[in-house]
Amino acid sequence: MALVASSVSFAVDSRGNIDRAVTLIKEGEFSLARSYLEPALVDPYVSPDLRSKAFYLRGYSYFAQGLPVSSLRDFNRALEFSPNNPVVLFMVGRAHYEGLGTKPDPVFGVGLFQLAADAGHAGASAYLGFALLQGNGIAKDISRARNLLSAVAEEKGDAFAMVQMARSYRQEATDSPDPALAEEWYERAFAAGEANAFVALAYMYSKGEFELSEVTANERSFNLLKKAMDAGAESAYARLAYAHLSGIGTVVNYDRAFELYMSGVELGQVQSFAGMAHMFEAGLGRSVDVQQAESWYMRGIEAGDEYAHSALAYMLLAIGQDDRALEWFSRATKFGGAQSHNDLAWLLATSKTDELRNGELSLQHALKAVGLEASAAYLDTLAAAYAESGLFEDALAVQKEAITAAALDENEGVRQELEQHLLSYQKQEPWRE
DSSP: OOOOOOOOOOOOOHHHHHHHHHHHHHTTOHHHHHHHHHHHHHOTTSOHHHHHHHHHHHHHHHHHTTOHHHHHHHHHHHHHHOTTOHHHHHHHHHHHHHTSSSOOOHHHHHHHHHHHHHTTOHHHHHHHHHHHHHTSSSOOOHHHHHHHHHHHHHHHOOHHHHHHHHHHTSTTTOSSOOHHHHHHHHHHHHHTTOTHHHHHHHHHHHTTOSSSOHHHHHHHHHHHHHHHHHTTOTTHHHHHHHHHHHTSSSOOOHHHHHHHHHHHHHTTOTHHHHHHHHHHHHTSSSOOOHHHHHHHHHHHHHTTOHHHHHHHHHHHHHTTOHHHHHHHHHHHGGGOOHHHHHHHHHHHHHOSOGGGOOHHHHHHHHHHHHHHOOOHHHHHHHHHHHHHTTOHHHHHHHHHHHHHHHHHTTOHHHHHHHHHHHHHHHTTOOOOO
16 A cells, blocks of 8 residues: 655644743743744734734833834734734834834824723823823823823822822922922832832932921932832932932942942943942042043943033043043033033133134034023023124123023022123123133
């Protein structure tokens, strides 16, 4: 009897593979999870909803690993197979709202949050409340924000919603701050597992948002940071290190500061790189070492720290390397912060080195800084830029605004310095520093 060849097909257990991928993602095994998801993504017999789930899970695995472009691509594919899935709508909304893997589009992101919230997604409701609190992508509405956030916080025990509720009672968000309520919500968020809630609360104490003596407020801030660090808040390391450097809330201890900064470095906490640099630059607990300081600042820059750009520039200015300082001040402006635009404008307007000055460029950056924050310092820089450009009438008018702003701050030393600049402009002379 002749043997007849036959083919045997093996069915792919797509549902089982997807369930296994869910477990692996929870365990942090993202690459392995993706290998289990691959068959379901090409299985011709899988249902649209299940295929959508597979794309979502793969997208989430990329998201968890900090790969936003890949994650958004998969989230969009998930929507193709299940357009009304609120979980996916929420994640795509976050990508557009925060600019994760795409250009920021807060309005579009808010629209997706609303769709997902209408379908009952608690996280989307919390983010919609967050947007309302910020007034980003939607008109600011603190009352509506609190209604959404408190509902999610109470019903789901959501720590993110609790943190935003706390922010809604702080002076940064409302004209009627209530520090006691903010503290209550931060404490609830910490109890719900958000260690960074105590970092934010510590900041409130350090900035004088409570009616306490400076000594008492600093001690409470320090103790909160310790609790936050013990609970896993990586951002607490650099703040605690700085407290030990400056003796704020504790005794000065350079060795402990160094240890904390180093721990922050090992965790990849970007502010710790600049902290290490500062210790070498200033010779705190060790010999001054400018090369070491520059090396640490560069590591912070590579990690994306805006402050490290400006700090390196100021160090280079101090050692007479003005041309390199100008380069790093210029690079810092890519972050769009008022301080970085102001720093660059000041150097371009007031440098004693002729080759470095550029009145037109200084004016561009000074106007950007004042447009973001019309403080006395930034107005002072704008006046200097006008003077360097030969526009002394404008310089005088703006310098008078700067002096008025400084008087409101009740800072006599600053006001006197600004008046010296005014005298220079009255003589039709630009300021040099």
